[in-house]
Amino acid sequence: ILNVEQSPQSLHVQEGDSTNFTCSFPSSNFYALHWYRWETAKSPEALFVMTLNGDEKKKGRISATLNTKEGYSYLYIKGSQPEDSATYLCAFYSGYSTLTFGKGTMLLVSP
């Protein structure tokens, strides 16, 4: 069973703060790393699918970096807004078996 760890488990920030969280995954047999946003009462939606070491992807105020050699990815949110409140999930794919998800980081942004 693959170990995908996310930290912190939860985070509470004020509107306008920038924040980041971490996803750690096995550094061997890397194929892809996914980030999803899961808002309450909605389906999880993909933010990024990253496959290359050193890759950096950006979508609006959200960006992610990937280090496959050391087995981690960071998700950054610049100038957090209340609508960013959600659980952020990362998922690792080794090329075998299935996507393995972390337990998520729950973000709450207060106005």
Next chain:
Amino acid sequence: GAGVSQSPRYKVAKRGRDVALRCDSISGHVTLYWYRQTLGQGSEVLTYSQSDAQRDKSGRPSGRFSAERPERSVSTLKIQRTEQGDSAVYLCASSLVGGDTEAFFGQGTRLTVV
């Protein structure tokens, strides 16, 4: 619709009873996953299948969980002899190929075992 849909949205089951949850995935998607999200435990994969495999592979082998895929875009998750610890949101997701393409999720079925 073009998305993944799950039914029912909510299910209450008496402990010990069997339940079946349905997922209609996106036409053309090869891989289909079933996950369970519980408070405090995060998400865990229950089963996944690729292509036309009628019987799903188990992410975490358990005699009480099984899934069937009678058609490529339809899957049924069966939980036998439900336990209170099975109370969770059950998510279905599908992807075009394997884990290197994004997964599309349904809205989930919230199961409460009483």
